[in-house]
Amino acid sequence: MTNNQQIIEYIKRTIDLTDQEAEIFAASFREVKIKKRQFIVQPNFIVKHRNYVIKGSFRAYVVDDHGQDSTIAFAIEDWWITDYNSYILQTPATMFVIALEDSIILEISYEKEQMLKQSNHKFETFFRIRAERTAAFMQQRIISNLTQTAEERYDRFMEKYPQIAERVPQYALASYLGMTTEFLSRIRNKKASKKS
Amino acid sequence: MTNNQQIIEYIKRTIDLTDQEAEIFAASFREVKIKKRQFIVQPNFIVKHRNYVIKGSFRAYVVDDHGQDSTIAFAIEDWWITDYNSYILQTPATMFVIALEDSIILEISYEKEQMLKQSNHKFETFFRIRAERTAAFMQQRIISNLTQTAEERYDRFMEKYPQIAERVPQYALASYLGMTTEFLSRIRNKKASKKS
DNA sequence: CTGATTTCCTAAACTAGATCATTTTTAAAC
């Protein structure tokens, strides 16, 4: 399966498209290879692309005044990643997005996306549904942060996204879940010793 | 200004509409009066409406296993409120949404909203933009929860939404910000004594 | 008005999770 076919399959899971429409959609993306540790988003620049991951993995994070970094999002194959606020509102980025492995992405520019949405009601629907699901996902995370303990958040993450937990460094997962690496290490250790 | 005119003004701030389109949009909503302490959403039911607040205020919250409640959202005049996940994904609600004051809302049903979006590209665009801004707002909140201390979160809320802070009970604000009422009381007290 | 219910405040004891410092393990780079 080519990379274009992959994103066509992806969009067809959300909306029906004719072959010609699928062609137009896929043609709006550009394939880019990214090396491990390479940044695709950096603070203060206005983000120009939304990125669909074909292969590899990424981490989006912010660094606060005290030098602490907090992971905002992960992405692996078939996920999207960017600095959402910067891309949507076309304001300067506050995040870094870095490749955790050698990766391949399909990027679409802000302008191309606007054109797609204007040109065809179906594309508008697709991006509307994407935004809704993004919001629904984020709301779940807010609820989780407000109501669960560090250990409960970890357990739930392991249930829902075991394939991500395997691939990302522990410090990144800890800061995604809102705890220190040390504390996550302890949680894991406790579980490992209980099993035996 | 009638309540219909109010929501027409609202949508026109996002997209341009002809008078006829504005008419169709406004006609999809139904005005409902809600008494203080009345619930408009309760757990386990699938949420049928998205609600635009004409007058009054609301609080959306979840109650966890230990009986603790966490405020997920507030709404005052010109804001929307519902159990977002339940409405968008048409799954059973996990939240309560309660009126904090005697209120008036305009509600639109899930079916009517689907019809609007299908019938006119512009309405699809409107709801796409709403979803994007909702996601952007939620992402800001996630970042705030991950990176800031309780006091910083409070300060920032007071800066951005002073008019909400005034109108909602302290325990509701505390649980929105992810802290106990007692701790919020202490923060406020500390600030009050410093000023003198 | 007035009794009842909600909301808010204060303060002491407590704990989940953070911080700090050091060691061990793993992975990157030459």
Added chain:
DNA sequence: GTTTAAAAATGATCTAGTTTAGGAAATCAG
């Protein structure tokens, strides 16, 4: 492969925020 750097583990100490408990204001229903 060997050196070097990054990541993870471990233990000791500390602290931001919680819990518990009591009383004082404010709000509300009748």
